[in-house]
Amino acid sequence: MRTNVVVVTGVVVVLAALTGCSGGDKKPSAAGSTAAATSLQAKGAITSLKGAACKADAQGRWSLSGKVTNPAKNAQTYKVTASVVRNKGYAVVGSKVVTVKVPAGQTRSIAAANFATKVDKNLRCVIMATSASA
Secondary structure, rough: EEEEEOOOOOHHHHHHHHOOOOOOOOEEEEEEHHHHHHHHHOHHHHHEEEEEEEOOOOEEEEEEEEEEOOOOOOOOEEEEEEEEEOOOOOEEEEEEEEEEOOOOOEEEEEEEEEEEEOOOOEEEEEEEEEEEEE
């Protein structure tokens, strides 16, 4: 089971990341999402996530954990979304949005325990984040 961190800057970027496209004229390699993951440059709210992890336990219970650090000079409201999706077809089998207000220059923990339950080696978790002035 893998965790991918995806930058949310628009629907096109999200769709490209989920389908394993790296953009440009390059064709996807046999490695698929591995090639895409190494070619994406994180920008925006996703860069405020530190140690974000989305994992399943042996019973297939998916959980999100991590921290959000606000580098801005004013308070920000972060929305962190964790979605468990199938590797093939990308159907969402569970998701959770965690909303946290973070004062300027501070860090807050994020967590979502057992937001999806599915035992399947063909699943991955995609983490997305947005922010706005609080």
